[in-house]
Amino acid sequence: xxxTAISILKKDLRMEFRSxxxxxxxxxxxxxxxxxxxxxxxxxxxxxxxIAPGLLWVxxxxxxxxxxxxxxxxxxxxxNLRAMALMPVDGGQIYVGKFFxxxxxxxxxxxxxxxxxxxxxxxxxxxGMFRLIPxxxxxxxxxxxxxxxxxxxxxxxxxxQILLSLLLWPLVSPIIIWxxxxxxxxxxxxxxxxxxxxxxxxxxxxxxxxxxxxxxxxFILED
Amino acid sequence: MSxxxxxxxxxxxxxxxxxxxxGVSFSVQSGEFVSILGRNGAGKTTLLNIISGISRPSExxxxxxxxDPSDRENKAKLAVISHEMFLYGNLTAIENLEYYSRIxxxxxxxxxxxxxxxxxxxxxxxxxLVATYSRGMTQRLTIARALLHEPxxxxxxxxxxxxxxxxxxxxxxxxxxxKEMGRTILLTTHDLHTATELSDxxxxxxxxxIVKDGLIADTNPDAIREKFxxxxxxxxxx
Numbered sequence: 001x002x003x004t005a006i007s008i009l010k011k012d013l014r015m016e017f018r019s020x021x022x023x024x025x026x027x028x029x030x031x032x033x034x035x036x037x038x039x040x041x042x043x044x045x046x047x048x049x050x051i052a053p054g055l056l057w058v059x060x061x062x063x064x065x066x067x068x069x070x071x072x073x074x075x076x077x078x079x080n081l082r083a084m085a086l087m088p089v090d091g092g093q094i095y096v097g098k099f100f101x102x103x104x105x106x107x108x109x110x111x112x113x114x115x116x117x118x119x120x121x122x123x124x125x126x127x128g129m130f131r132l133i134p135x136x137x138x139x140x141x142x143x144x145x146x147x148x149x150x151x152x153x154x155x156x157x158x159x160x161q162i163l164l165s166l167l168l169w170p171l172v173s174p175i176i177i178w179x180x181x182x183x184x185x186x187x188x189x190x191x192x193x194x195x196x197x198x199x200x201x202x203x204x205x206x207x208x209x210x211x212x213x214x215x216x217x218x219f220i221l222e223d
Numbered sequence: 224m225s226x227x228x229x230x231x232x233x234x235x236x237x238x239x240x241x242x243x244x245x246g247v248s249f250s251v252q253s254g255e256f257v258s259i260l261g262r263n264g265a266g267k268t269t270l271l272n273i274i275s276g277i278s279r280p281s282e283x284x285x286x287x288x289x290x291d292p293s294d295r296e297n298k299a300k301l302a303v304i305s306h307e308m309f310l311y312g313n314l315t316a317i318e319n320l321e322y323y324s325r326i327x328x329x330x331x332x333x334x335x336x337x338x339x340x341x342x343x344x345x346x347x348x349x350x351x352l353v354a355t356y357s358r359g360m361t362q363r364l365t366i367a368r369a370l371l372h373e374p375x376x377x378x379x380x381x382x383x384x385x386x387x388x389x390x391x392x393x394x395x396x397x398x399x400x401x402k403e404m405g406r407t408i409l410l411t412t413h414d415l416h417t418a419t420e421l422s423d424x425x426x427x428x429x430x431x432x433i434v435k436d437g438l439i440a441d442t443n444p445d446a447i448r449e450k451f452x453x454x455x456x457x458x459x460x461x
Contacts, residue, residue, distance in 0.1 A: 007325040015313045079307025085277040087326050088299035222277060 004089040008097025009104075015074065016105055022070045026063035026109045033059045034120045052121050053183035057176055059113065060136075061143060064106050068147040069164060071102050072155035081155065084221060091218030095148060099210070102151075103144045110136055123187060131186045131195075138202040139179030145206060146172050149213035152220045178202050226289040228253045228376055228407040229274065234283030236269050243269040244280070245431045251409060251424075253375075256402050258418035259411045261428035267411040268305075270428070271380050274409070275303050287376065299327065302374035304382045308365050312354035316345055316364050319353060320371060327372040339367040342397065359390035366397060377401060379410040383417065395421065419444045 016022055037055055075081045084094055118125065147168055154164040178198050185191045229251040236244040244266040251257050261267050272278035274285055276292035287297040303309075310319050317336065324332035340346045343363035353361060362382070369377065379398075383391050398421055402408060412418050418425055419439055425447070427435040435447075 003328065004326055007322055011311070011314070011318075011322050014318065015311060018313055074311070074313075078312065079305070079309050080311065082277060082303075082307060083309035086275055086298060086301065086303055088295045088297075089326065090295075222279065 002093070002096070004087070004093035005096035005100065008094060009100045012071070012074075012098070012101035013104065016101075022067045022105055023109050023112070025070075026066055026106075027112055029063045029066065030059035030109075030113045031116060033062070034117060038120045048121055049123075049188050050184075052117075052123065053180045053187055055121075056114075056117055056183060057139070057180045059117070060106075060110060060140070061172075061176060063109060063113075064140075064143055064147065065161075065165065065168070067102055067106055067109070068144070068151040068168075069154075069161055071098060071105075071148070072151045073160070076155050081221070091221050092214040094221070095152075095214050095217035098152070099145060099148045099213070102148050103141060106140055106144055107137070110140065126189065128189055128191065129186060131191060132183065134199060135179060135182040135186060135202075138199060138206055139175060139182075141206045142175035142179075142202060142209060143172055145209040145213055149217060149220060152217070175202055175205050225253065227251060227286075228255070228288060229409065230284075230286040230289075231270070231274065232284045232286070234270075234273060234280040234285060236266070236273060236278070237281045242431050244273075247283070247428070247431075247433055249426055249433060249436055251407055253407050254402075254405045255424060256398075256408045256422045257410070257424045257426060258422040259409065259426050259428060260413070260415065260418060261411070262413075265428045266431045267428060268380055271303070271305075271378050271409070271411060275301060275378055299372065300375040301378065302369035302372070302376070303378045303380065304365055304369045305380035306382075306384050308353075308361055309368060310353050310361065310364060313352060315352055316340065316349045316356075316367075319364070320368060323368055323371055329372055335371060339371050342370070343367045343393065358385050359387050362386055362390055363393065366394060370397075370401070375407060377406055377408045379408065379412075381411055381413070383412065383414060391417075415444065415447060419447070 033055065043051070072081070075084060087094070117123075147164075150167045151164055154160045154167065157163050178201060182195060182198055182202070185195055227250040231247055231249050233246050233248050234244055235246055247266075247270065259267050259270065269278065273280050274287070274292060276287075276298065285292050287294075288300065290297060292301075311322075314322070317340075320336040320339065321332065324336060329335050337346070340349050343366055345360060345363055345367065348356070348360065353364060356364065362385070366382075382394060386394065395417065398408065402421070410418065410422065422439050424436070424438050425442075426433055
């Protein structure tokens with residue numbers, strides 16, 4: 001049953017590792033954000049801890065938008081989106097394959113950019129930072145689960161990037177806001193009782209977005 | 224009598240105020256080779272999109288092998304060749320074909336991939352990225368991809384566009400072979416000569432409707448040309 005999803009995932013990752021187009025562009029874009037903010041604002045460490053989580057997620061989300069656009073732009077080239085619609089498979093399987101490829105590429109980019117973020121903003125590494133792993137995972141999955149299906153909708157239009165932003169931002173905002181809050185708690189070392197319920201809430205949204213997208217993807221592929 | 228491979232039942236298709244097809248009906252028996260002739264904008268591509276199940280008609284119904292074209296079983300029996308490649312430029316020929324063979328769950332995939340690459344004379348370039356191929360080579364690989372899962376019904380949308388004489392000759396040979404193998408083939412083309420050479424039957428679409436449905440054997444090609452392809456009749460451009 002997962003054969004199709006795995007085939008699409010392998011194909012996407014193979015193409016990405018060959019061209020490194022998405023990861024490199026996302027990485028450079030995020031680096032620019034960090035550099036500009038770092039040298040523009042001279043703020044105290046306390047203030048920096050306040051703004052750093054938001055900055056980190058701005059970098060993730062804006063770069064992630066590029067990754068999402070790129071994912072289906074590749075399929076649109078040479079009519080591969082039509083080829084997908086013609087495949088004798090469940091559309092949900094295509095969604096799963098695309099979702100995992102986008103998510104893996106985005107998580108790899110996050111792993112590459114996070115050390116730069118730590119260095120630029122002079123943050124202290126501690127064991128408590130491991131709590132960031134579920135936060136980044138949950139936030140990224142929420143963003144990509146919704147982003148993957150909306151990117152497939154937007155790719156049919158001329159103004160793909162504008163439409164994706166318009167559709168995605170209002171829906172994904174709660175997840176991003178909660179992820180920023182959770183990241184702030186971890187970076188400041190002030191993990192309160194609210195941490196796990198909030199993390200669970202992000203996880204619940206992830207499940208809802210993923211399930212709905214899986215069920216609806218068949219309709220998206222039609223002309 | 225056996226179920227036709229394809230039944231198009233009074234389909235119409237509008238895109239808002241733009242009419243693409245109006246009350247189109249015809250059927251194609253298994254093993255038949257039918258050419259659909261019509262000028263640009265007549266609705267040929269829209270018709271193939273509806274038949275392949277990626278677009279729905281505004282009215283009417285299409286049946287592939289007696290059932291809905293969007294059924295997964297029908298999709299597995301179908302192949303489309305058009306001016307779009309359905310290939311990834313950043314993958315090699317082998318990688319593209321192996322990807323599709325996994326999607327279509329083809330048994331003995333490696334052997335089948337080698338066979339189709341050999342059929343389109345691309346074995347020597349199988350490890351090269353498709354982005355480095357010429358237009359003709361890309362179209363040959365497109366054909367290989369389409370034939371990979373041995374489809375029962377082949378839909379060809381202007382497949383000769385942009386091909387050189389060698390590639391056209393190869394495609395004609397391959398199509399004749401597919402016809403001999405009993406595959407059902409539906410071809411849209413402007414090329415009356417090729418249509419009469421390959422087809423058993425022709426259907427002419429003009430102004431979004433079928434204006435002629437006849438057997439090639441019963442018709443003089445010159446008469447078809449005179450009646451439907453002449454500029455005086457408002458027919459198809461050559």
